[in-house]
Structures are given as structure tokens and as C-alpha cells.
Amino acid sequence: xxxxQAACVGGGVIGGGWIxxxxxxxxxxxxxxxxxxxxxxxxxxMANAERAFAKLTLAPRPPKGQWRLASSIAEAVDGAELIIExxxxxxxxxHQVYREIEAAATPDALIASSTSxxxxxxxxxxxxxxxxxxxxxxxNPVYLLPLVEIIGGPNAAASAIEHAMTLYADLGMKxxxxxxxxxxFIADRFLEAVWREALxxxxxxxxxxxxxxxxxxxGFGLRWAQMGLFDTYRVAGGEAGMKHFFAQFGPCLSxxxxxxxxxPELTDELVDSIASQSDAQSGRYSIRELEHIRDDNLVAIIQxxxxxxxxxxxxxxxxxxxLYTRAHAAQTQTPTAQEDLSKPLLALETSVQPDWVDYNNHxxxxxxxxxxxxxxxxxxxxxxxxxxYHARGLSYYTVETHIMHVDEVAGLEPIYATTQLLSADEKxxxxxxxxxxxxxxRLLASAEQxxxxxxxxxxxxxxxxxxxxxxxxxxxxxxxxxPKPEAAGRHVGERx
Amino acid sequence: xxxxQAACVGGGVIGGGWIxxxxxxxxxxxxxxxxxxxxxxxxxxMANAERAFAKLTLAPRPPKGQWRLASSIAEAVDGAELIIExxxxxxxxxHQVYREIEAAATPDALIASSTSxxxxxxxxxxxxxxxxxxxxxxxNPVYLLPLVEIIGGPNAAASAIEHAMTLYADLGMKxxxxxxxxxxFIADRFLEAVWREALxxxxxxxxxxxxxxxxxxxGFGLRWAQMGLFDTYRVAGGEAGMKHFFAQFGPCLSxxxxxxxxxPELTDELVDSIASQSDAQSGRYSIRELEHIRDDNLVAIIQxxxxxxxxxxxxxxxxxxxLYTRAHAAQTQTPTAQEDLSKPLLALETSVQPDWVDYNNHxxxxxxxxxxxxxxxxxxxxxxxxxxYHARGLSYYTVETHIMHVDEVAGLEPIYATTQLLSADEKxxxxxxxxxxxxxxRLLASAEQxxxxxxxxxxxxxxxxxxxxxxxxxxxxxxxxxPKPEAAGRHVGERx
Numbered sequence: 001x002x003x004x005q006a007a008c009v010g011g012g013v014i015g016g017g018w019i020x021x022x023x024x025x026x027x028x029x030x031x032x033x034x035x036x037x038x039x040x041x042x043x044x045x046m047a048n049a050e051r052a053f054a055k056l057t058l059a060p061r062p063p064k065g066q067w068r069l070a071s072s073i074a075e076a077v078d079g080a081e082l083i084i085e086x087x088x089x090x091x092x093x094x095h096q097v098y099r100e101i102e103a104a105a106t107p108d109a110l111i112a113s114s115t116s117x118x119x120x121x122x123x124x125x126x127x128x129x130x131x132x133x134x135x136x137x138x139x140n141p142v143y144l145l146p147l148v149e150i151i152g153g154p155n156a157a158a159s160a161i162e163h164a165m166t167l168y169a170d171l172g173m174k175x176x177x178x179x180x181x182x183x184x185f186i187a188d189r190f191l192e193a194v195w196r197e198a199l200x201x202x203x204x205x206x207x208x209x210x211x212x213x214x215x216x217x218x219g220f221g222l223r224w225a226q227m228g229l230f231d232t233y234r235v236a237g238g239e240a241g242m243k244h245f246f247a248q249f250g251p252c253l254s255x256x257x258x259x260x261x262x263x264p265e266l267t268d269e270l271v272d273s274i275a276s277q278s279d280a281q282s283g284r285y286s287i288r289e290l291e292h293i294r295d296d297n298l299v300a301i302i303q304x305x306x307x308x309x310x311x312x313x314x315x316x317x318x319x320x321x322x323l324y325t326r327a328h329a330a331q332t333q334t335p336t337a338q339e340d341l342s343k344p345l346l347a348l349e350t351s352v353q354p355d356w357v358d359y360n361n362h363x364x365x366x367x368x369x370x371x372x373x374x375x376x377x378x379x380x381x382x383x384x385x386x387x388x389y390h391a392r393g394l395s396y397y398t399v400e401t402h403i404m405h406v407d408e409v410a411g412l413e414p415i416y417a418t419t420q421l422l423s424a425d426e427k428x429x430x431x432x433x434x435x436x437x438x439x440x441x442r443l444l445a446s447a448e449q450x451x452x453x454x455x456x457x458x459x460x461x462x463x464x465x466x467x468x469x470x471x472x473x474x475x476x477x478x479x480x481x482x483p484k485p486e487a488a489g490r491h492v493g494e495r496x
Numbered sequence: 497x498x499x500x501q502a503a504c505v506g507g508g509v510i511g512g513g514w515i516x517x518x519x520x521x522x523x524x525x526x527x528x529x530x531x532x533x534x535x536x537x538x539x540x541x542m543a544n545a546e547r548a549f550a551k552l553t554l555a556p557r558p559p560k561g562q563w564r565l566a567s568s569i570a571e572a573v574d575g576a577e578l579i580i581e582x583x584x585x586x587x588x589x590x591h592q593v594y595r596e597i598e599a600a601a602t603p604d605a606l607i608a609s610s611t612s613x614x615x616x617x618x619x620x621x622x623x624x625x626x627x628x629x630x631x632x633x634x635x636n637p638v639y640l641l642p643l644v645e646i647i648g649g650p651n652a653a654a655s656a657i658e659h660a661m662t663l664y665a666d667l668g669m670k671x672x673x674x675x676x677x678x679x680x681f682i683a684d685r686f687l688e689a690v691w692r693e694a695l696x697x698x699x700x701x702x703x704x705x706x707x708x709x710x711x712x713x714x715g716f717g718l719r720w721a722q723m724g725l726f727d728t729y730r731v732a733g734g735e736a737g738m739k740h741f742f743a744q745f746g747p748c749l750s751x752x753x754x755x756x757x758x759x760p761e762l763t764d765e766l767v768d769s770i771a772s773q774s775d776a777q778s779g780r781y782s783i784r785e786l787e788h789i790r791d792d793n794l795v796a797i798i799q800x801x802x803x804x805x806x807x808x809x810x811x812x813x814x815x816x817x818x819l820y821t822r823a824h825a826a827q828t829q830t831p832t833a834q835e836d837l838s839k840p841l842l843a844l845e846t847s848v849q850p851d852w853v854d855y856n857n858h859x860x861x862x863x864x865x866x867x868x869x870x871x872x873x874x875x876x877x878x879x880x881x882x883x884x885y886h887a888r889g890l891s892y893y894t895v896e897t898h899i900m901h902v903d904e905v906a907g908l909e910p911i912y913a914t915t916q917l918l919s920a921d922e923k924x925x926x927x928x929x930x931x932x933x934x935x936x937x938r939l940l941a942s943a944e945q946x947x948x949x950x951x952x953x954x955x956x957x958x959x960x961x962x963x964x965x966x967x968x969x970x971x972x973x974x975x976x977x978x979p980k981p982e983a984a985g986r987h988v989g990e991r992x
Contacts, residue, residue: 139715139719140731140732145714145719146714146715147715174710176707178702178703179703180700182697182702186697186708186711187712189693190712194689195725197685197686198686204676206675207674212725213724213725213726215643215645215681215682215724216686217723218641218670219642220687220720221722221724222641222797222808223717223790224712225717225718225720225721226713228708228711228717229705230705230709231709231778234774234778235636235783235786235790242771242774246767271742274726274738277726281727287731291731294722294723294727294728297721297723297806300800300801300803301797301800304793304799304800307796308789308793308796311714311793315714355796355799360886360891361803365866365897366863366865366866366869369861369865373861399900400899400901400988401897402897402899402987403896403899404895404896430988430989448987448988489989491986492926492946494987
């Protein structure tokens with residue numbers, strides 16, 4: 001179950017990301033942050049998050065929660081079921097914050113730290129109820145990246161860990177329980193190793209920040225967005241498997257392939273050189289522009305993986321299914337849920353997938369027909385046609401399609417499609433589909449289609465089963481009242 | 497300019513990937529590999545690569561090159577302009593191979609090593625022409641990942657580096673010139689650092705292979721597929737920039753956040769534990785299935801990034817533009833006088849791609865429209881419409897399409913398509929495409945289309961350029977003699 005009321009202590013890049021993820025999932029959030037600019041900064045993260053979420057999914061999210069600034073930690077945590085601490089990485093500061101939180105919070109509120117490296121047992125020192133303090137370490141941007149590392153250490157209550165695992169999954173995340181506490185947990189150990197190596201490469205003049213970024217994002221970065229280290233090497237080992245991989249690369253462990261036996265000193269000179277290389281690499285973009293580029297790329301990648309039901313895409317898919325289930329449950333609880341057949345049927349809602357666009361970032365021609373085909377499939381499912389019907393050698397085939405293009409739509413934009421039944425008999429269904437833009441409802445394209453019921457073995461037309469025809473009847477009766485679309489019954493090149 | 501003839505010494509996972517990338521780009525490749533199973537293994541990599549490339553891009557690749565096994569290094573390198581060495585990582589073996597290569601190769605052939613870590617100056621030791629030996633270090637799968645690190649070291653000729661940078665870009669890759677030679681170059685230093693840290697985490701029982709993979713692919717792996725380390729941190733620093741980032745995370749360098757001060761010992765126990773964790777994680781998939789999952793994910797991610805013209809997607813986009821430009825140049829070099837305009841134009845010949853079919857193994861509806869769209873594109877290219885024409889904001893848009901389905905076709909079957917010009921004026925082209933089976937010539941489907949010439953910035957119709965209209969003229973005159981297709985000018989449901 002989702003929490004209703006949360007508190008965030010600290011509203012910087014990470015705290016702001018938490019606030020956005022919570023609010024977009026319908027949770028009310030009270031925030032304490034002493035920064036006089038906190039309101040502006042959090043509002044900017046919220047704007048980024050809303051922009052990204054609108055592109056990420058069209059699934060029915062609950063109504064947005066509210067967030068507000070509180071004037072003290074005590075006021076922020078009052079009544080909160082979840083309290084997220086994202087203050088700077090100084091242990092004594094965190095201890096002070098927990099003392100203030102515990103003095104005002106209900107004893108069963110979960111207290112989750114966003115720390116990148118302190119162990120829960122360090123954080124829990126001196127707490128009144130140490131068992132409900134744990135680490136929930138997210139990754140920037142918190143509103144888009146699914147991973148959150150959950151670490152309880154030896155003192156956290158098993159129920160607190162369990163509660164956290166459910167809670168973060170409900171927020172669309174992938175909670176990873178780090179079973180043994182360790183400084184920097186799992187992911188940051190890798191980030192720290194790569195970071196130290198990168199500092200050496202720059203210090204020694206081997207590579208610039210841009211060359212290092214390119215070495216990552218054109219190569220192994222693409223691999224790691226979908227498989228991690230070990231699955232990648234499992235595949236690379238080929239038929240001979242992991243052991244072959246070790247035989248080949250094991251000896252490299254003794255070669256001087258990393259500088260990490262030593263820690264680079266972060267001199268002013270090194271910091272200056274990194275900052276100026278980074279300016280040369282990306283100074284032409286504002287930070288806001290870079291945030292949008294990053295978010296658009298992450299959305300596109302996660303959606304691409306959703307198509308393959310894999311990794312972060314599978315997490316998104318599961319999250320959407322959960323949102324649809326909840327919305328459906330909410331709908332069927334309302335007694336009015338009788339469908340309105342006096343207008344075209346809502347066939348589908350989706351967004352223009354990243355691989356649906358041409359070089360102009362316009363939805364490509366053939367994808368329109370794919371969406372129209374999906375509309376017909378939605379109608380078939382509604383009529384009760386399923387795999388067992390097909391298995392009997394019965395199916396509707398499209399014999400004819402007339403498409404009219406009216407307007408363009410760009411990648412990742414939301415679209416929906418409707419279906420109007422023009423006529424139907426025992427063997428034929430004559431439909432008119434329309435694709436609209438999801439926000440401004442403008443018509444993008446229409447398709448008139450003739451679908452023929454066939455015996456697929458004999459490869460000839462035959463009447464559909466009586467239950468199918470019966471299911472068509474109420475739609476046929478209701479849609480007979482709808483005006484005939486202007487584009488129906490027209491041939492190519494016919495003037496209006 | 498692309499090379500015509502290459503040699504690959506070593507045809508394992510990496511060598512096989514090189515062979516596939518070369519062959520799919522029209523290069524003939526002679527291969528030497530003493531493995532008695534080399535032919536089968538390379539054929540399997542080729543099948544994977546063809547499958548992935550077919551999904552990656554529909555741009556017109558040159559006719560596939562041929563690959564063949566040679567019985568010796570001397571035979572393989574004979575006449576080759578590019579010689580790729582991908583033999584196991586043992587320096588004395590590589591030296592022996594280079595001696596054999598140099599004895600038989602032309603002195604100006606480029607010799608490129610796929611080594612993951614040996615410096616060019618190590619490899620060049622004892623060579624007759626050390627200046628043309630360099631490292632071109634790719635990433636698995638070589639046929640999909642764009643990155644290739646080009647390292648010449650102090651002895652390589654500047655012209656050899658320059659040649660390599662052009663050559664690999666022509667193969668659709670992102671060559672990164674590593675200016676200073678260093679063991680393991682750039683990318684593998686990071687991989688090695690992460691690998692060592694991962695071995696510690698497993699050895700200490702902190703995480704399993706699956707937990708480590710999840711910590712990567714649900715979090716920073718998604719970031720690194722599109723931005724690298726420094727751009728990511730530049731954005732994370734927020735308004736305060738890189739220096740703020742250093743102020744916050746600099747002190748962590750002195751914390752025990754990585755174990756990399758020490759190298760883990762690769763005991764049999766550790767290797768066994770990794771192998772069995774990896775089996776538990778992914779043993780339910782065969783290696784072939786994992787390869788397909790990986791390739792499908794990489795294709796989807798690269799295509800997603802192409803939509804945003806960013807990173808690996810920008811590389812793909814540039815590659816496709818280059819392929820279209822070359823195809824266009826090849827076409828305009830062929831004298832058109834020989835062509836028979838008294839029948840519909842042959843627009844394309846292809847086969848039904850594996851991902852074009854539905855659960856019945858029939859070519860799916862939307863793919864017909866994709867092929868019809870390719871027919872129109874072929875006509876546009878023939879009329880002289882290229883990227884520079886589009887860049888001026890001029891283009892033909894499809895406004896209307898009427899498809900008639902006549903027969904089914906199964907996956908991998910050959911098909912071809914023709915285009916008949918029904919009429920044309922300054923702004924409009926009215927065409928009739930037909931898709932036929934490639935062997936028995938039966939008609940599978942037809943499409944009547946109206947194409948409108950538009951000013952894409954103003955989003956309104958405008959006359960095409962005079963040279964375009966002039967190129968239309970002879971086709972228009974000749975096709976006026978052709979009988980009007982029965983299916984043209986018909987609306988949906990019209991009886992014959």
C-alpha cells in the first residue's frame with residue numbers, strides 16, 4: 001500500500017527528486033530545508049519531473065499529491081508515515097537531524113536516509129527506535145531511475161525492510177536489498193572505483209572528460225543499461241561460458257590495468273582542469289538543457305526496454321500494470337461504470353515509441369497502420385476472439401485499408417485511437433479508426449478498413465461464430481446513430 | 497573510402513564480430529583461424545549480426561561482402577587493405593602472427609589489433625613496418641556497439657591513425673583516438689576497476705552476481721548509455737556546477753569506499769562461486785537466447801537515442817545518412833537510358849524479415865505499408881531528392897493510401913515491389929505500388945498513394961524544384977501508356 005503522507009528533510013537534487021516521485025504518485029509531502037531558495041529549487045525539480053513523467057507513461061496515475069515547506073523538522077514529520085532524510089554527508093549532522101525527527105515523529109514512521117555511503121549502524125547510533133532507521137539510497141534523477149538500494153544493517157527490524165521493499169516498488173522503483181552493510185553499499189563502490197580511475201586518467205593527461213565520457217557511452221555504457229557486468233561476460237564467454245572468460249581475462253588481474261592501488265590527490269589544479277574540460281565539452285548547454293537531454297534519453301531508453309520487457313523496461317511495465325489495476329479497481333467501485341456506446345470506442349492509448357519515428361522525428365507512415373491494426377485487435381478482443389478461436393482456424397483478415405494523413409506527431413508524444421463501426425454482417429466488419437493527439441486531441445490520421453472473417457485453413461470467407469455476431473450487435477445499433485465520417489467511402493485523390 | 501578486401505586473423509567472439517561488421521558493409525573478408533570449428537562459429541555470429549542489423553536499420557547497405565576461410569595467414573592477408581588481428585592475449589603469440597602477416601601482406605596494409613590491453617609499442621616490437629601497426633579495440637558485440645579505441649603509440653604513422661579514424665567511421669562506428677598509449681587504454685581501465693571491485697563484493701559475500709548486475713542496470717547503467725561520468729556529474733552538481741560536486745564528494749576519496757587498494761586472488765573457490773551464481777541468475781536462457789536478448793535491447797536503445805540524435809543514436813543516424821548518400825551516388829552513376837520505362841519501375845527487392853511476421857508467420861499488416869513507403873522513397877531518390885533537399889525544408893509527404901490485400905507471404909520469403917506513376921503535377925505524385933512474391937510473381941498486395949510536395953517549415957504544399965519535375969517527366973510520359981490498375985480509384989468496400 002502506498003503511503004499517504006511523507007516528510008522530506010533536505011530538498012536538494014536528491015531530496016527534490018524524492019519529493020517529485022512521491023507527489024507524482026499521489027503522496028502528500030511536507031518538506032524541511034533551511035535553504036532560503038528551497039521553494040524555487042524544488043519547484044524546478046518538480047517541473048522537470050512532470051515533464052519527464054508525462055513522456056514516460058500514459059498509465060493512469062493517482063491525482064497528484066501536494067507538497068509544502070514546513071518551518072521545522074518537527075512540523076514536517078508530524079503525521080508522516082515515511083520520513084526521507086537527504087541532508088549533506090556529515091554524520092554528526094545526520095545524528096542531529098534524527099534526534100529532531102524522533103522527538104516529533106510517530107514511533108512507527110519509517111526513517112530512510114538517502115546517504116551515498118554511511119552504514120545504517122553508523123546512522124542508528126543514539127537513536128530511540130534504531131530498528132526503523134534504514135538507508136534507501138536512490139540515483140539521480142530520482143524521479144526516473146528505478147534503482148534504490150535498501151540497507152538495514154544488523155539493527156534494522158525485518159518488518160522495516162519488508163515495508164520499504166513494498167513501498168518503493170509501489171512508487172515504480174526497483175528496490176535492491178543489500179543484505180550485508182558495507183560502506184558505499186554496492187553501486188557506489190563501482191562509481192567510486194570508476195571515479196578514482198577517471199581522476200588518474202585526467203591527472204596523467206591520458207584523456208579529457210569528453211574522451212572519458214565517449215569511452216563509456218559509446219561502448220560498455222550501452223551494455224550496462226540492460227545487462228550488468230556478469231550477464232554481459234556470461235554472453236561474451238560464448239559457448240564455453242564464465243570459466244572460459246576467467247581463463248582469458250583472469251591473468252589481467254596481475255597486469256597494471258588500473259591505478260587504483262593508490263588514491264589520486266584532489267589538488268586545485270586537478271579540479272580546475274576537470275572543470276574547464278567539462279566546460280569545453282558541455283558548456284554550450286545550460287544545466288537545464290542538459291537535464292532535459294538526460295531525461296529524454298532516459299525515458300526513451302526505458303521505453304525501448306519496455307518493448308522488450310527487460311530490466312528497467314520491465315519495471316516500468318509492471319508499474320503501469322499496477323496503475324491500470326488500481327485505476328480499474330477504483331472505477332468498478334463506482335456504480336456508474338456502464339460503457340457509453342454513443343461515441344466511437346476508445347481502442348487504445350499509447351505514446352509514439354522511439355523506434356516509430358523517421359529522421360525528422362515524425363511518426364513514420366507504417367506505424368500508423370500498426371496502430372490502426374492494434375485498434376482492430378482491440379475490437380476483436382472485445383468481441384471475444386482469443387487464441388482458442390484462432391486455434392480453430394477462424395480469424396478476421398484485413399482486406400482493404402484507406403488511410404488519410406492529417407497532421408504530424410513527434411516521438412514520445414501521447415496518442416490515442418478510437419474505432420467507429422460503420423457496418424457489419426455475418427462475414428464483414430467495416431470500421432473507421434481515428435488517431436488523435438493525447439493532449440490537444442487534434443486528429444492525426446484516420447483509416448477505413450474492411451475486415452473479412454475467414455476460415456484460415458480453407459483460405460475462404462465464412463460467417464463468424466454467433467457469440468461474436470451477438471457482441472457486435474449493440475455496438476452496431478449504437479454506432480448507426482453516429483454521423484458517417486467525411487473521409488469514409490472516398491477513393492484516393494477524391495476532392496472533398 | 498571503404499576498404500574492399502580485409503583479412504581477419506582469429507575468428508572467435510571478437511574476430512567473428514569484426515567479420516560480420518565488415519561483410520554487412522560490403523567488404524570481402526578472408527579469415528584465418530586454426531580452430532576446426534571456426535566455420536560454424538563464425539556462421540553463428542554472422543546469423544546473429546544479420547538478425548540484429550535487419551532490426552537496426554533499413555538504410556540501403558551495399559551488397560553483402562563474402563567471407564571465406566583461408567588455410568594460412570599468408571593466404572588470408574594476400575591483397576588485404578585492412579588486417580585485423582584478434583588472437584588470444586599472449587604477446588609472444590601476437591608477435592609471431594605479425595611476423596607471418598608482414599611476410600605476406602602489402603607494405604601499406606593497415607594492421608589493427610583487437611587487444612584489450614597491450615600497448616601498440618609492445619605489439620610493434622620487431623616489426624618491419626611498425627608504423628602501420630596499431631590497436632583498434634572494439635567492444636562485444638562488435639557488429640552493434642559503436643565504440644572502437646584507436647591507439648597508435650609513439651611509433652605509429654599519423655597517416656595510419658587518420659586512415660583508421662575514417663575507415664571505422666565508414667563502418668558505422670565511433671572511433672576514439674586514445675592519444676597517449678597506456679595499458680588497457682581508457683574503457684578497459686574502468687571495466688577492470690569495476691571487475692576487481694565486483695570480485696571483492698562476491699568474495700566477501702556482500703552481493704551475488706545478480707544483485708551486482710541489478711545495481712548496475714537499474715541505476716547508473718542507464719545514465720552511462722547516454723552520458724558518461726562527467727556530463728552526468730555536471731548535471732548532478734546542479735546550478736553550482738562541477739566544483740560543487742567536488743566539494744560534496746571530494747572528501748569521500750579518503751573513505752574506504754572501494755577495496756581497490758588491493759587485488760583479489762582468483763581462487764578456484766571464488767571462480768566456482770561466481771559461475772554458480774551466474775547459472776542461478778541466467779542459466780534458464782541458452783547463450784544464443786541471451787545474445788538475442790542483448791542484441792534486441794541494444795538495437796532498441798540505439799534506436800531510442802537516434803530519435804534524440806544523441807550519443808550512439810547520433811552515430812547510427814550519421815551512418816544511415818552516409819548509406820543513403822552512397823546509394824544515391826551509385827544510382828546516379830548508372831546510365832538511366834538503358835532502363836525500360838514501358839513497365840512499372842522495379843522499386844525494391846528484399847525478403848520478409850524475421851521480425852515482420854505475426855504469430856501465424858504471415859507478413860504483418862503494417863510491414864506492407866513499410867514496404868510501400870520504401871517504394872516511394874526509392875522513387876524520391878531516383879528523382880534526385882536527398883538529405884540536402886530535405887535540409888532545405890522540402891519533402892514529399894504521403895497524404896493518402898489505399899491498400900488492397902490479395903495474398904499472404906511467410907517470413908524469409910523473397911518479395912519485390914514495383915511502382916507505376918498514375919499522374920503527377922507540380923505538387924502531387926499519384927502512384928500505384930504492387931508487392932509480388934519473388935519466386936512465383938503472384939501479387940500479394942497493392943497500394944495507391946497520393947504524395948504531396950510540402951514546405952516542411954511552413955507546413956503547406958508547394959511546387960517541387962524544376963529538376964525533380966523534369967526527372968518525373970519521362971516516367972510520366974511512358975507510364976501514361978500503361979493500363980490503369982483495376983484497384984486504382986476505388987474506395988473501401990467497392991465491388992469490382
